Amino acid sequence: MQKVLGSNSAVMKRRNRSLILNMIKSEGKISRAELSKRTGLSRGGMTPIINELLKLGLIIETGVSVTGSGRRPINLELNASGCHAIAVDWTRKKFTVAVVDFLGSIIAEKDYNFIENDTLDHIIKVLKDVIKEFLNKFKFNRIAGIGIVAPGPLDINKGIILSPPNFWGWKNIPIKQILEETFNIPVILDNNANAYAIAEKNYGREKKYRNFIYAVVDEGIGAGIIMDNRIYRGKGGFGSEIGHISIDMNGPKCECGNHGCIEVYATIPQIMRYINSFAELGIPSSYLTEIRSRRLIEWDDIIKGLQMEDPVCLNIIRKEAEYLANVFVTLINVLEPEAIFIGSTIAKAGSALLDNLEELISDKTVTKDIHETKLYLSDLSQASLIGGAMLVIQNFIDQGNFEDLVKAESGWQSDEIHYRF
Ligand SMILES: [Zn+2]
Numbered sequence: 001m002q003k004v005l006g007s008n009s010a011v012m013k014r015r016n017r018s019l020i021l022n023m024i025k026s027e028g029k030i031s032r033a034e035l036s037k038r039t040g041l042s043r044g045g046m047t048p049i050i051n052e053l054l055k056l057g058l059i060i061e062t063g064v065s066v067t068g069s070g071r072r073p074i075n076l077e078l079n080a081s082g083c084h085a086i087a088v089d090w091t092r093k094k095f096t097v098a099v100v101d102f103l104g105s106i107i108a109e110k111d112y113n114f115i116e117n118d119t120l121d122h123i124i125k126v127l128k129d130v131i132k133e134f135l136n137k138f139k140f141n142r143i144a145g146i147g148i149v150a151p152g153p154l155d156i157n158k159g160i161i162l163s164p165p166n167f168w169g170w171k172n173i174p175i176k177q178i179l180e181e182t183f184n185i186p187v188i189l190d191n192n193a194n195a196y197a198i199a200e201k202n203y204g205r206e207k208k209y210r211n212f213i214y215a216v217v218d219e220g221i222g223a224g225i226i227m228d229n230r231i232y233r234g235k236g237g238f239g240s241e242i243g244h245i246s247i248d249m250n251g252p253k254c255e256c257g258n259h260g261c262i263e264v265y266a267t268i269p270q271i272m273r274y275i276n277s278f279a280e281l282g283i284p285s286s287y288l289t290e291i292r293s294r295r296l297i298e299w300d301d302i303i304k305g306l307q308m309e310d311p312v313c314l315n316i317i318r319k320e321a322e323y324l325a326n327v328f329v330t331l332i333n334v335l336e337p338e339a340i341f342i343g344s345t346i347a348k349a350g351s352a353l354l355d356n357l358e359e360l361i362s363d364k365t366v367t368k369d370i371h372e373t374k375l376y377l378s379d380l381s382q383a384s385l386i387g388g389a390m391l392v393i394q395n396f397i398d399q400g401n402f403e404d405l406v407k408a409e410s411g412w413q414s415d416e417i418h419y420r421f
Pocket of ligand 1: 243244245254255256257258261263
């Protein structure tokens with residue numbers, strides 16, 4: 001009986017630590033009085049937890065804020081150096097490893113560009129070497145783990161990169177197991193759309209949204225979906241595949257087995273295929289005709305053409321907006337998000353894309369007379385790295401399991417986590 005009570009109390013303690021840390025993180029800075037009001041915890045109940053978090057260096061007290069009654073409570077904020085994460089952004093061309101602090105700032109970064117005939121064994125060895133270098137360099141910092149962002153399909157639960165297309169033939173890479181066995185710290189794998197959504201939720205301009213979709217259009221089409229402030233993953237982590245929403249049941253067969261998926265029509269490589277054939281067909285654009293006489297038209301040429309108001313570039317982005325609007329209307333009707341963010345390569349099309357989308361969506365949703373779903377182009381740079389780091393930092397906060405840290409009264413000692421190189 002005693003044991004059960006003790007266990008419940010420990011669980012409650014961890015939950016309350018997480019609750020308080022999460023609230024401080026989402027608010028940026030918050031007074032004790034406001035924290036008590038927002039969490040429902042009494043001031044007296046919060047005090048030992050706050051003292052513990054201060055002692056561990058996870059939070060700091062800053063400034064004063066004058067209230068109507070004249071009281072001047074000290075605010076609580078996350079301590080930027082209180083916790084760090086290693087982030088890995090593994091793309092088809094390179095990987096980037098970064099060290100990210102508790103506030104989402106990148107404090108160190110290193111790239112490795114893949115070369116012809118690189119083997120997977122060699123890539124993994126270089127990746128381990130870079131991580132090892134950073135862990136040594138930041139050995140006096142608390143490291144929450146390694147967050148890896150890679151192209152899908154992924155088995156997020158087991159941490160395996162399955163079989164991404166155009167991925168040098170590499171597949172079924174148990175990256176979580178490989179890195180956990182090497183470094184003995186938590187490793188979390190996720191796809192870039194989820195990482196972008198998590199970065200936008202934590203550090204974007206519009207942190208206030210609790211329900212939004214982050215749509216990614218580049219070599220593929222995907223999304224990260226935030227529902228009630230949390231990423232939505234579905235049962236096995238394979239949800240959010242908006243690229244496989246069909247916009248024509250009689251359309252071409254997609255590799256998923258369905259017909260007319262938007263990914264068959266509206267990826268960046270598809271746009272490039274259209275525009276290169278349009279130019280060959282002689283649609284009037286002296287700008288594109290001149291480029292096409294020398295080489296294939298590239299995505300950056302379209303972006304430049306939009307700035308010059310080239311008619312063919314404007315038309316192709318209008319067509320892209322029509323495809324995307326079709327899917328966004330469905331998403332708005334099914335999920336009723338507060339906002340949709342559009343990121344990755346397609347976001348460079350800027351207002352030419354956004355204006356068309358707003359026009360095409362505005363009168364087609366069930367909620368059109370009730371409230372508007374805002375559309376934004378995402379301007380977060382390095383969202384993959386920040387989102388990747390946030391995977392493990394959020395996990396660290398949510399666990400609330402700082403018993404070992406509390407025991408080490410003098411603060412964090414890197415020796416305690418026993419890296420195995
Ligand atoms: Zn499909």
